[in-house]
Amino acid sequence: MLETERLLLRPLRVDDVGAYVSLHAHEEVSRFLGSYSRSEALDRLTAVERQWAARGHGRCAIELRSTGDFIGVSGLRYWESFDEVEIAWTLRPDRWGHGYATEAAGAWLDWGFRELPDRYFTAMIRPANTRSIRVAERLGFRPLRQDTLFDRPTTVYSLSRPGDRDGGMR
Ligand SMILES: CC(C)(COP(=O)(O)OP(=O)(O)OC[C@H]1O[C@@H](n2cnc3c(N)ncnc32)[C@H](O)[C@@H]1OP(=O)(O)O)[C@@H](O)C(=O)NCCC(=O)NCCS
Known part of the structure; x- marks a missing residue:
């Protein structure tokens, strides 16, 4: 669980399925990430829980600290096919334009560079x-x-560990 100035980031769980389906039902979100039936969403959330159990990190629900509202998803996704960890961000469209995605992802970058060897x-x-x-x-x-x-x-973007001069290449 991470806290930032305005946000609480806590592991995404199978019982977030309703909020997860509704997040991906917005056309502005599904356009880039696809939409899910309840059973597809349950499969994805089960995979998220599996990554948390296997790697000790994963994707989180973003909640507003002031209200407790679920406003989106952010966190770390391990891609076995690339052997890379992605920082992910998605917000409900009615929460765009306030800097929440940048705030959440910035917290994950700080955490990742502190806790992981990547x-x-x-x-x-x-x-x-x-x-x-x-x-x-x-x-x-x-x-x-x-x-x-x-x-x-x-396009695969990358951000290197501060002070690493190899520009993201391993
Ligand atoms: C990608 C996505 C999360 C970006 O949302 P966003 O609201 O634009 O991003 P942020 O929450 O970081 O907000 C940044 C915006 O808020 C503004 N802002 C307002 N207050 C701010 C603050 N206190 N701090 C920082 N930015 C602030 C910024 O100027 C910026 O606007 P701009 O891009 O027009 O300059 C959102 O568009 C989304 O969920 N898209 C669909 C899902 C998706 O595509 N996910 C990514 C897959 S790769």
């Missing part, structure tokens, strides 16, 4: 996802490579 973290972003690119760039991520994710072109 020399860099990634953010995988579709070229048309300009809001997400702005979040990545504000945090200091830079394009590392072009890749394909779920059959769609994706």
